[in-house]
Amino acid sequence: MTRRGAWRRLLRLGRPDPAADIDAEIESHLALQIDDLMAEGWSREAARDEALRRFGDRGRAEREVLAVHARREATMRRTEYLRGLAHDLRLALRHLRRRPAFTLIAILVIALGIGAGSAVFAVVDAALLRPLPFARADEVVCLWDQQDEQTGLPLSFPEFRDWERDGDTFLAALAAIDGAGVRLKTETGWDLVEAARLAGDPRGVFGVDPLIGRWFTPEEMKTQARVVLLDEKMWRERFGASSDVIGTQLPLGQGSFTIVGVLPSRAKLFRGPAGANVSLWLIKNEGPTTDRGLHFLGVVGRLRPGVTFEQAQAATRVVADRLKASKVTEHGMGIQRARDALIGDTRPVLGVLAVAALFVLLIVCANLASLFASKFLERGRELAVRVALGAGRGRLVRLVVTESLVVGLAGGAVGLVLAQAMIEVTRAAARRAGALAPSSSADARVVAFTLATSLAVGVAFGLLAALRATRVDPAAALKDGERGTTGGRGGARRRKLLVAFQIAVSFVLVAGAGLLLRSLAHMLGEDPGFDPHGVLAARILLADQRFEDDAPKRAFLVELDRRLAALPGVTAASAATELPLDGGDTNGSFAIVGREEPGRPDLQSKKRVVGPGYFAAMGIPVLAGRAFRDGDRDGAPDVVIISEALRRAHWPNEDPVGKRVRFSWGPGDVEEIVGVVGDVRHDGLNRPVDGIMYRPMAQFPMRGLQVVIRTKTDPDALIAPLRGAVAALDPGVAMFDVRTMDRIVSVSTAAQRTLLLLIGGFAAIALILAAMGVYGTIALVVVQRTREIGLRLAVGAQRGDILRLVLGEAAWMLVAGLVAGACVALAASRALAELLYGVSAADPLTFVAAGALLVAVGLGATALPARRAARMDPLAALRSE
Amino acid sequence: MTRQMDVLKGTLDLMILKGLSWGPTHGYGLARWIRSTTQGALEIDDGALYPALHRLEDRGWIFSAWATTENNRKAKYYQLTADGRRQLRTEVTAWQKFAEAMHRIVAAATAPVGSQS
Numbered sequence: 001m002t003r004r005g006a007w008r009r010l011l012r013l014g015r016p017d018p019a020a021d022i023d024a025e026i027e028s029h030l031a032l033q034i035d036d037l038m039a040e041g042w043s044r045e046a047a048r049d050e051a052l053r054r055f056g057d058r059g060r061a062e063r064e065v066l067a068v069h070a071r072r073e074a075t076m077r078r079t080e081y082l083r084g085l086a087h088d089l090r091l092a093l094r095h096l097r098r099r100p101a102f103t104l105i106a107i108l109v110i111a112l113g114i115g116a117g118s119a120v121f122a123v124v125d126a127a128l129l130r131p132l133p134f135a136r137a138d139e140v141v142c143l144w145d146q147q148d149e150q151t152g153l154p155l156s157f158p159e160f161r162d163w164e165r166d167g168d169t170f171l172a173a174l175a176a177i178d179g180a181g182v183r184l185k186t187e188t189g190w191d192l193v194e195a196a197r198l199a200g201d202p203r204g205v206f207g208v209d210p211l212i213g214r215w216f217t218p219e220e221m222k223t224q225a226r227v228v229l230l231d232e233k234m235w236r237e238r239f240g241a242s243s244d245v246i247g248t249q250l251p252l253g254q255g256s257f258t259i260v261g262v263l264p265s266r267a268k269l270f271r272g273p274a275g276a277n278v279s280l281w282l283i284k285n286e287g288p289t290t291d292r293g294l295h296f297l298g299v300v301g302r303l304r305p306g307v308t309f310e311q312a313q314a315a316t317r318v319v320a321d322r323l324k325a326s327k328v329t330e331h332g333m334g335i336q337r338a339r340d341a342l343i344g345d346t347r348p349v350l351g352v353l354a355v356a357a358l359f360v361l362l363i364v365c366a367n368l369a370s371l372f373a374s375k376f377l378e379r380g381r382e383l384a385v386r387v388a389l390g391a392g393r394g395r396l397v398r399l400v401v402t403e404s405l406v407v408g409l410a411g412g413a414v415g416l417v418l419a420q421a422m423i424e425v426t427r428a429a430a431r432r433a434g435a436l437a438p439s440s441s442a443d444a445r446v447v448a449f450t451l452a453t454s455l456a457v458g459v460a461f462g463l464l465a466a467l468r469a470t471r472v473d474p475a476a477a478l479k480d481g482e483r484g485t486t487g488g489r490g491g492a493r494r495r496k497l498l499v500a501f502q503i504a505v506s507f508v509l510v511a512g513a514g515l516l517l518r519s520l521a522h523m524l525g526e527d528p529g530f531d532p533h534g535v536l537a538a539r540i541l542l543a544d545q546r547f548e549d550d551a552p553k554r555a556f557l558v559e560l561d562r563r564l565a566a567l568p569g570v571t572a573a574s575a576a577t578e579l580p581l582d583g584g585d586t587n588g589s590f591a592i593v594g595r596e597e598p599g600r601p602d603l604q605s606k607k608r609v610v611g612p613g614y615f616a617a618m619g620i621p622v623l624a625g626r627a628f629r630d631g632d633r634d635g636a637p638d639v640v641i642i643s644e645a646l647r648r649a650h651w652p653n654e655d656p657v658g659k660r661v662r663f664s665w666g667p668g669d670v671e672e673i674v675g676v677v678g679d680v681r682h683d684g685l686n687r688p689v690d691g692i693m694y695r696p697m698a699q700f701p702m703r704g705l706q707v708v709i710r711t712k713t714d715p716d717a718l719i720a721p722l723r724g725a726v727a728a729l730d731p732g733v734a735m736f737d738v739r740t741m742d743r744i745v746s747v748s749t750a751a752q753r754t755l756l757l758l759i760g761g762f763a764a765i766a767l768i769l770a771a772m773g774v775y776g777t778i779a780l781v782v783v784q785r786t787r788e789i790g791l792r793l794a795v796g797a798q799r800g801d802i803l804r805l806v807l808g809e810a811a812w813m814l815v816a817g818l819v820a821g822a823c824v825a826l827a828a829s830r831a832l833a834e835l836l837y838g839v840s841a842a843d844p845l846t847f848v849a850a851g852a853l854l855v856a857v858g859l860g861a862t863a864l865p866a867r868r869a870a871r872m873d874p875l876a877a878l879r880s881e
Numbered sequence: 882m883t884r885q886m887d888v889l890k891g892t893l894d895l896m897i898l899k900g901l902s903w904g905p906t907h908g909y910g911l912a913r914w915i916r917s918t919t920q921g922a923l924e925i926d927d928g929a930l931y932p933a934l935h936r937l938e939d940r941g942w943i944f945s946a947w948a949t950t951e952n953n954r955k956a957k958y959y960q961l962t963a964d965g966r967r968q969l970r971t972e973v974t975a976w977q978k979f980a981e982a983m984h985r986i987v988a989a990a991t992a993p994v995g996s997q998s
Contacts, residue, residue: 021957022931024947025908028956029927032909035952054912056926064932072939 018069022062030055085402092403095379102375103407106368109772110411110457112765113364115418118450120357122419123426124350125445127343133266135207136302139172140338141312143299145331146320152334153295153587154178160297162323163333164200170315172304173204176297177271181541181704182280183253183734190253192541192734193234194277196268197284205302206267211235213246213261220260221283228257229281232265250280253544257282269342270300292329295587300338309337330602348834349755353426355828356512356762359505361453365461366498366505367769368404372465373495374780376400400466401459408458409451416450425754464498492781496809499773500817506766507821507854508828513763514846515829515836516756519686522838523749529680529689530580531619535708535741536715537579538722541734542703553701554634560729561611561697564709567721573709574611575697579741580618580680581748582706590693592650593660593670605646606682606690611697615677617710618741625657625675633698638671644679646691661693671695684748686837708741715740755835767857770817774810774861781809782869789869790877799870806866807859814858818851825850893925893933895976898961898969901943905960907950908934934959942968 030051037047052058096103131137144152145159155163160176167174176199183190203215211232220227228250230239239245249256268275303312313335320333343350376383383396423446540560547553557575564573578584589602612628614620623644632639640661647656656673663671679689707726711718719738726735782789789802826842833841900911911934912927937943942965948958961969 022935024955025931025957026928028907028954029909029912031954032907032950032952032956033927035954036913054927056928058928061926061928061931065935068932068935068939 018066022065026058088399088402092406095403096406106371106407107411107414109364109367109769110408111414111418113361114412114415114450114453115422116360116762117357117453118415118419118446119422119426120353121449122423122446124354127346127350132339137338139303141301141303142336142338142341143301144334145295146334155297155299156292156294157297158292160299162328166319170304170307170312171301173201174301175200175202175205176299178297185251190734192736193279195280195282196271196278197282199284205300206270208264208267210261211264212243215261216283224283224285226255226257227260230259230262231279232262234279235262272298352832353758356509356759359509360762360765363502363505363766363769365457366502367773368461369464370495370498370773370776372404372461374776376465397466401462404462405458408454412450412454495777496813499777500813502770502773503814503817503854504821504824506770507818507850508825509763509766510853511825511847511850512829512832513760514850515832515839515843516759518839518843518846519836520752520756523685523752526685528685528745529620529678532741532745534711534715536711536718536722537706537708537741538738539736540705540707540726544732547703550701554698556730557697557701561613563725563729564707565613567725569711569713569718571710571712572613572616574614574617575705575707576610576614577608577702579706580682582744591662593662606692608692609695609697609700609702617708620680621678623676623678627675628696632696638699639674639696640671641675641677641694642673643677643692645689647676649691771857771861774858778806778810778862779865782806782865786877789872790874793874794878802870803866806869807862810858810862814855818854822847894937895972897933897937898965901959901961902969905958907956907958
């Protein structure tokens, strides 16, 4: 035997405890030393002392040796853990590959849940969580003219000047913005582009620096210089992002403007939801802006550093009261955080979407937990063998969770792709609803959210499944043969609980979708007050300097109405300011002659300027008096037509025709009411009807307009003739945004439809998952009770008895789920109430229908395994193991 | 003592590897060999050897097993592995280079440039 061989054999002995080992080693060292010293003649006592002296600090030596061992142990444990993990991973992948259908279903289920969750997160993140992209964004506020508690109007120019002057106690800077279309000369003709016009101190408010070039100087602002800032998008698309544009001339309809800089796209947020298409920033031409009744300016301010929003609110009230006291104005002023102004009324929508997405994720977890638990129950024999071989329960849990994590991550990856598609939908919806829209693709934050959700979902359903599936009694399982653990009665109960949970959550989503559906149906069933079918609308802009004065404008508009009405197939045509349901609004104040009292606030109404053919073209009925006619023009007496809502409010018991009103806006102080027309829903089919004052276009010509024509045939066929007629009349007039009135009505309900689509989609996912859950559970029950069923059949039970037996298994899951779901839905739908129109949040019909749908789905999912049980061959069943 | 142990930590590894190059021995044997070879000049505590031995074993340069001495006492014997032999050669070369360089410095006859006399 070689020496080396002996060493090897010795090494193969078990590792001793390191502490005992080093202790023995040191004792042996001392013994050897003492032997040697005594051989030299030392006494035993003296030799021991000398040996200890020579050895030095024994405690320290031991500690350092043990530290060496501890380090090695840690390294080994880490290696072993990683090796175990790699092993589990290989095992998980092998199992998943062996069951491709199961794996695919599991991944798809997760992908649906996570896709929904991530898409909603992208929207909520953009609107609520992410900081606004300006320097010190929480200092930015919006101001609203506040006549009463609810409604906020844009400001009039004099009001803006009031606050510029008096608000500086708490405002560091104040700016006014309004929008306009301007014409931009190109090689081929004119393009129409959106411009935002600025007054005040926009630079101080925005906290946004130009990408290149500079801001408008205060001097330029004061003299309203012909300078322009480009928007980033326009700069990139039209000028190839060249820095040479600075200092060059931009040919606009009003003349040539000098480009002084380029603002990044985020500056457009200051223009609010309407700012998405702004291409140019100009300095606002003050023009005739002394009218306090003309509310059209968006006003944004920046609070002084250190001023809190609450302090600003208080200060706003103080200044508003002072202005009222000094009789400058009768209106109050509201102040709003920039974020609140930007997300508009979408906060409840976002909340509902977030909760719905969370519900879908919960269902996904519950569903996969039962799916996985039953898969592992089938593998009971394999697990039992592992336990018998010494695997602890922790080891088994790790095995299951590794598999669930793999599925979770794969599902998350697919879910990210789904989310991408859903983000497109929600983005469009958010845009239309005026919210801060998410960027078009999933960014790092969304990816991080998806990853985190995938891991959380993977761990959650893996643990749920593992805790059930790993309760293994190896002896029983191995004896039991093929099926191994059957989960037992307790397991079945827990499984049914999971299914009941899925049914409950599905109920909430289905009921929510049902409420939204009923609400949308109510909206669509509302009479808009006009007849949109067969009507074509387009915007036109009289931007040319030729139209500065009223006379050429009036001449053009009168001739336009005449020519359009004369087009073949057209029954009526008119120019008009804002069209109903099309966004945009103008309000004005008026007083009724004979009822004026000092100190009495002006009355408010929407104001529209329309041509003589407007009511006919829109199909708005004339209820009393007359419509406008060609004779209502300059020189003739000033006239006005009111809507039914104004008559109800101010002349409830008398005929308003012949009464007179006084305007604080526009020329012509006192005007006579010549007619009453039907109400239209201007702000939305689900919004209350507001009173409208109509004035004749020929007495009050405008430059930015729409035209509407009513056709006898297909309105699309008239698009080309309409363009041709406008171009023939004046090639310098821009026409754009041609669409049917039907389209305008449809776009006005797009936000509601998208919300319904999303919640409906979530509800559908939930229903499918719940059905899968019911089916899986009942199928398992049938398998578990095969022998019992066979026995019953053998002793004479009828097929119907077996059917009832299996249905009984499903019944309590359904009933418990429905009852719990109805309770939660009743509580949760209150959050939906704000978004509903014409239907109560506890609408009994919706709840009954949702319950019926779930019962139908539940019974449908039960029927398949139940029938299989009833048709079982009793002999085969009895023989089955 | 601590100070000395820190200073000698690196050279202690070299001493152990060299001490084991004649064949397996126990910790006490190494301590006695170092003391007699250096004639006690280094004053290393015997205890300082053990953390070094265990560290070298962890690195795979030496391995150990309990065996019986000629006097019938149990002791833990250490032996170089193939890696240990390689390491010894590397360390010896490095040490010789270092010692030669130090020797040249200490024995230098010329002053550094710029030194003020």
